[in-house]
Structure formats: structure tokens, C-alpha cells
Amino acid sequence: xxxxxxxxxxxxxxxxxxxxxxxxxxxxxxxxxxxxxxxxxxxxxxxxxxxxxxxxxxxxxxxxxxxxxxxxxxxxxxxxxxxxxxxxxxxxxxxxxxxxxxxxxxxxxxxxxxxxxxxxxxxxxxxxxxxxxxxxxxxxxxxxxxxxxxxxxxxxxxxxxxxxxxxxxxxxxxxxxxxxxxxxxxxxxxxxxxxxxxxxxxxxxxxxxxxxxxxxxxxxxxxxxxxxxxxxxxxxxxxxxxxxxxxxxxxxxxxxxxxxxxxxxxxxxxxxxxxxxxxxxxx
Amino acid sequence: xxxxxxxxxxxxxxxxxxxxxxxxxxxxxxxxxxxxxxxxxxxxxxxxxxxxxxxxxxxxxxxxxxxxxxxxxxxxxxxxxxxxxxxxxxxxxxxxxxxxxxxxxxxxxxxxxxxxxxxx
Numbered sequence: 001x002x003x004x005x006x007x008x009x010x011x012x013x014x015x016x017x018x019x020x021x022x023x024x025x026x027x028x029x030x031x032x033x034x035x036x037x038x039x040x041x042x043x044x045x046x047x048x049x050x051x052x053x054x055x056x057x058x059x060x061x062x063x064x065x066x067x068x069x070x071x072x073x074x075x076x077x078x079x080x081x082x083x084x085x086x087x088x089x090x091x092x093x094x095x096x097x098x099x100x101x102x103x104x105x106x107x108x109x110x111x112x113x114x115x116x117x118x119x120x121x122x123x124x125x126x127x128x129x130x131x132x133x134x135x136x137x138x139x140x141x142x143x144x145x146x147x148x149x150x151x152x153x154x155x156x157x158x159x160x161x162x163x164x165x166x167x168x169x170x171x172x173x174x175x176x177x178x179x180x181x182x183x184x185x186x187x188x189x190x191x192x193x194x195x196x197x198x199x200x201x202x203x204x205x206x207x208x209x210x211x212x213x214x215x216x217x218x219x220x221x222x223x224x225x226x227x228x229x230x231x232x233x234x235x236x237x238x239x240x241x242x243x244x245x246x247x248x249x250x251x252x253x254x255x256x257x258x259x260x261x262x263x264x265x266x267x268x269x270x271x272x273x274x275x276x277x278x279x280x281x282x283x
Numbered sequence: 284x285x286x287x288x289x290x291x292x293x294x295x296x297x298x299x300x301x302x303x304x305x306x307x308x309x310x311x312x313x314x315x316x317x318x319x320x321x322x323x324x325x326x327x328x329x330x331x332x333x334x335x336x337x338x339x340x341x342x343x344x345x346x347x348x349x350x351x352x353x354x355x356x357x358x359x360x361x362x363x364x365x366x367x368x369x370x371x372x373x374x375x376x377x378x379x380x381x382x383x384x385x386x387x388x389x390x391x392x393x394x395x396x397x398x399x400x401x402x403x
Contacts, residue, residue: 185371188367188371189367189371192367192370192371193367195367195387196366196367196387199387199388201387201391223374223375226374226379227367227370227371227373227374228370229385230362230365230369230370230373230374230379230380230385231365231367231370231385231387232362232363232364232365232385232386232387232388232391232392233387
């Protein structure tokens with residue numbers, strides 16, 4: 001493939017100011033600058049153009065993976081990452097690059113007016129380069145979005161499994177949200193660890209915040225209860241709402257030997273009785 | 284040959300597993316324990332596995348067997364000090380050890396044994 005001609009590069013270099021102005025105009029009309037500071041966009045366009053020219057001057061060719069494009073690749077990665085964090089979508093991020101095409105083509109057309117064959121060749125060259133850059137931006141953008149989602153998932157997992165101490169020797173675990181195997185694992189681990197740490201004899205699992213109980217959820221619950229029993233502590237399940245009780249019966253689930261209570265207060269009362277603690281009102 | 288010590292405390296036998304269990308060791312323990320129960324006519328057996336941080340299905344089954352055979356020889360068995368990781372592993376392996384009594388630590392296990400024996 002024919003490389004970019006020196007004269008083309010010269011043309012781009014000489015028209016930088018015009019290119020940036022047109023580019024910014026294009027960005028604005030396409031709405032790619034929404035939620036972004038004007039000053040920031042201006043600076044980014046100027047920096048990016050500088051990097052492209054530097055890359056082209058070094059004669060790096062089309063291969064974006066080559067060392068000469070390192071700088072521009074890193075710059076794009078930084079750019080799309082910050083865009084992803086700002087909550088922009090992939091189209092907005094990619095059009096930052098693609099909006100450069102129009103002005104750049106105009107400059108080339110102007111420059112190679114009298115030689116259509118050369119013009120077509122150079123246009124293809126520039127177009128391919130910008131396409132690769134655009135694709136790279138999208139890929140990085142997606143990757144950083146996935147990172148954000150993954151981090152949020154982990155945070156959610158941590159947030160939703162607090163183990164609280166209700167009384168000396170009584171632990172409670174208010175479950176919120178759907179129970180899947182991964183969450184059960186986390187819940188089980190943190191609860192069992194707390195049982196060891198505090199030497200609590202009774203653990204109450206409150207499922208008021210669990211929207212639905214199906215066979216799988218029941219199985220996970222039973223696993224947790226069994227593990228607690230193996231450790232030598234007792235487990236009470238509380239917060240069984242009427243609908244959930246109905247579902248459990250309809251599904252024919254066997255909560256063999258598991259103590260269940262309608263609400264947390266009843267469960268605590270039972271736990272205190274087992275511990276031999278009496279609570280009374282002072283008149 | 285390596286053996287797990289079985290200590291006699293009054294009417295009870297105390298087994299503390301402080302090394303990683305391998306299959307032969309578990310089998311030896313099973314033999315030794317049944318022998319000691321019949322010798323001492325012990326009323327209860329307390330197995331402390333707090334130092335055990337890894338189990339496989341064989342050892343899991345072994346624990347169940349030991350408690351089963353003690354029960355047949357009229358000795359209550361209490362398993363104490365199971366680590367969270369061990370409990371999770373056993374549950375995932377489907378070894379829920381039905382019929383085995385458990386307690387958090389040796390002290391509570393002893394109390395449980397005494398209560399059980401007194402009730403009989």
C-alpha cells in the first residue's frame with residue numbers, strides 16, 4: 001500500500017488551525033461534545049492532531065500496534081476511559097475521531113485537486129488510519145465500561161451481606177436481593193467467619209429482603225443452614241412472608257429441621273429464650 | 284506408625300486431630316477409637332477438628348462413620364471446632380453429616396456431652 005506522501009503531510013501540517021476549527025465545529029453539530037467542557041475538547045483536539053502528525057512524520061504506516069503509535073494509542077486509551085467514566089456512550093466517543101475525517105478530507109481535496117488518482121489513494125490511506133484509531137477507541141471504551149460494571153457488581157456483593165450482632169451470642173444476617181450461588185458463597189463465608197470470631201451460638205438469617213424463593217434459593221439457604229450446623233451453631237430463618245411461605249409449600253420444598261419464624265423479633269425472642277436470657281419492662 | 288492420641292477424661296474420650304488427616308490415619312483412628320470405647324466403656328466422645336483446615340470426601344465420610352459407630356457402642360459423639368472452609372467444603376460435597384452433634388469449641392462440646400449423658 002502506498003504510504004502517505006510528504007506533500008500530503010505538509011498540507012495537513014500547514015492547515016492545522018483550520019483543521020481544528022472545522023473538527024470542533026463537526027464535533028459540536030454531531031453532539032459529541034455534550035457534557036464536556038469547551039476548553040477541554042479544544043485542548044484534546046489540538047493534542048491529538050499533534051500526535052497524529054508526529055506519528056505520520058515518523059513514517060509508522062498503518063499498523064497501530066507498532067511502537068511508533070504507542071503514544072497516540074495511550075492517549076486514546078486515556079481519552080476513552082475518561083469518556084466512559086463521564087457516562088458518554090460509545091458513539092459519542094468514537095465520533096470524536098470520525099469527525100476529523102471531514103475536515104481532513106477537505107484539506108486533502110484542496111491540496112491534490114489536480115491529481116484525482118493521487119487524491120483517491122491518499123484519501124484511502126488517511127481514512128484507514130482514522131478507522132483503526134476509531135476502532136481502538138471503541139475497544140478501549142468498552143473495556144473500561146466493563147471494568148466499571150465489574151467493580152460495581154463487586155461493591156454490590158460486599159454491600160449486601162452485612163453480619164450484625166444482635167445480642168451476646170446472637171448474630172443476624174439481613175439478606176437483601178436475590179440469592180444466587182455466588183452470593184450464597186459470600187454470605188456463607190462471612191457469616192461462618194463471624195460465628196468463629198464471636199463464638200456465637202445462634203445465627204438468624206432474615207429473608208425479608210429476598211424477593212422470591214424458588215427451589216434454587218431454598219437449596220442455597222439449606223446449604224448455609226447445614227454449614228452453620230456443622231460448625232456447631234444453630235440457625236433460625238426469619239422474615240418468611242406469607243407469599244413466600246405459600247411458594248415454599250406449593251413447590252413442595254422440604255425445609256427439614258430448619259427453624260423458621262415470621263419476623264426477626266420472633267426469632268430474636270426464641271434465640272434469647274434458648275440462651276436463657278429474659279427481657280422485662282421496667283414499670 | 285503415626286497415630287492420633289485418644290485421651291480419657293472421666294467418662295469421655297477426647298480426640299484432637301492436629302495433623303492433616305490422610306486416609307490411613309483416619310482408618311487407624313476409627314479402629315483405635317472403637318477399641319478404646321469398648322475398653323473404657325466411655326459414655327461420650329468429643330472430636331476436636333479445629334486444627335483441620337482441609338477435608339476431602341473420604342475424611343468427611345470417615346467423621347460420619349466414627350460418630351455412627353460410637354453411637355452404636357452407646358457413646359454420644361460431639362464434633363467441635365469445625366473451620367468455616369471445612370464446613371463449606373463438606374456442604375458442597377453433600378456430606379451434611381446428619382445425626383452428628385456439633386459444637387463451636389471444646390468447652391461447649393463438653394457441656395453438651397455432659398447434658399446429654401445426664402439426660403439419659
